Amino acid sequence: MNVAIIGAGLQCKRRASTIRELCPSSLKIISSPHHSTKVAAEFGCESTKNWKEAVRRKDVDVVIVCTPPHLHAEISIAAMDLGKHVLCEKPLATSVKEAERMVASAKKNGVVLKCGFNHRHHPAILDAKRLVEQGKFGKVLFCRSRYGICGRPEYEKEWRADPKLAAGGQFMEQGVHVIDLFRWFLGDLKEVACMTSNHYFKEMKLEDDGMALFRSASGATACLHTTLVQWKNLFSFEVFGEEGYAIVEGLGGGYGEERLICGKRDFKAPFRDDTTYYRGSDKSWKEEWMEFLSAISQKRRPLGDGVDGLEALRAAFAAYESQDKKRFVSIH
Structure with missing residues (x-):
């Protein structure tokens, strides 16, 4: 599963570190209008300031949304409409209606939507x-x-x-x-x-x-x-x-x-x-990532899915x- 991360802050670095350790070659691109070039260089992948460019890439299967919440719905829905699986950080959206649209998009497109409930x-x-x-x-x-x-x-x-x-x-x-x-x-x-x-x-x-x-x-x-x-x-x-x-x-x-x-x-x-x-160190990020990939492989609801994020x-x-x-x- 090849991955694009949208956002280049702390959560991006946590997710990227996890992916680099567990699936070294799967992180393809990081997108942010601010620090994507620097962060992408740190993790050995490509960068872009335009999230749409990252989401549209044909070699990307999974999109991780690590932006502030006001962008969660727009980016997630765009990715799911292109057949990408999405892990979106919490809170899922900035309104219940936005979150409902995200859940509906996942169902319509037959993809997995995971909310970032690492706890x-x-x-x-x-x-x-x-x-x-x-x-x-x-x-x-x-x-x-x-x-x-x-x-x-x-x-x-x-x-x-x-x-x-x-x-x-x-x-x-x-x-x-x-x-x-x-x-x-x-x-x-x-x-x-x-x-x-x-x-x-x-x-x-x-x-x-x-x-x-x-x-x-x-x-x-x-x-x-x-x-x-x-x-x-x-x-x-x-x-x-x-x-x-x-x-x-x-x-x-x-x-x-x-x-x-x-x-x-x-x-x-x-x-x-x-x-x-x-x-020892916090293992929740690794466990969450592996469970997410397992849900995609098994075509089932992940632990803490879009519906859980909505509710x-x-x-x-x-x-x-x-x-x-x-x-x-x-x-x-």
């Missing part, structure tokens, strides 16, 4: 999901997550802080990962209440902090707090069932060592839990609506 591929999260599916913790009652970073100086000047380029602020930027995990563990979400704030980055037109409560169609609940003012990076994802729990802490790197803590309800015996450590986006925009209306909002 599903972290080993601790995969193991927690496996244990839940095996019924180790009984019926799942609720999930709880904290996900935060230390915002950079002058973050207000980055594209992530520009409403014309981004789909939302911190609640969308990192929170959409957790919303996707909530859906994965709990099933479809049906209602949400949300509160967003600008605690520190006062000049930013998008939120630097968001809290939300969700209820799933099964009646399970979920709580999310995501923020740019964590000061020390943090990731925590908890799943509690009638008979026990699974807690994922850390993602490696600045988020701390990845680990899975599991415990069982026991009203009589002394309390104890077991911790599994996942040492996570739908839930996030419902949360913003809740913030505006100051009440619970149905997710539909």
Whole structure:
């Protein structure tokens, strides 16, 4: 599978590094109006400033979209209409309607559309999901997550802080990962209440902090707090069932060592839990890429596909609506 990457920022470099390691000769071209020549030279491929030129190449089978979100739909649909498979970074689009068009294009053209939900591929999260599916913790009652970073100086000047380029602020930027995990563990979400704030980055037109409560169609609940003012990076994802729990802490790197803590309800015996450590570098990018290629080969839905991207986006925009209306909002 030959690959074109659109965009030349941090995500492009992550994807390109993964491809170079796993499929050394498959990266053909990187496109960006800004730094494509320099980045392409680093990874030994061609470059162009015109994304349409890259997408139209007959020797390209897969397009990875690593641009700001306002370009996701246009580029992805153009690629899929040419029969290319697409891995588009999250959030899938800047509106539900755009995301629906992307999903429809993938179906019409018989191609695979993957949303960049690499968190599903972290080993601790995969193991927690496996244990839940095996019924180790009984019926799942609720999930709880904290996900935060230390915002950079002058973050207000980055594209992530520009409403014309981004789909939302911190609640969308990192929170959409957790919303996707909530859906994965709990099933479809049906209602949400949300509160967003600008605690520190006062000049930013998008939120630097968001809290939300969700209820799933099964009646399970979920709580999310995501923020740019964590000061020390943090990731925590908890799943509690009638008979026990699974807690994922850390993602490696600045988020701390990845680990899975599991415990069982026991009203009589002394309390104890077991911790599994996942040492080494972040493997989620490699696992996600290989799963994507496998889905293409097997002509099946990938883990975290376009529909998952659409539904996570739908839930996030419902949360913003809740913030505006100051009440619970149905997710539909």
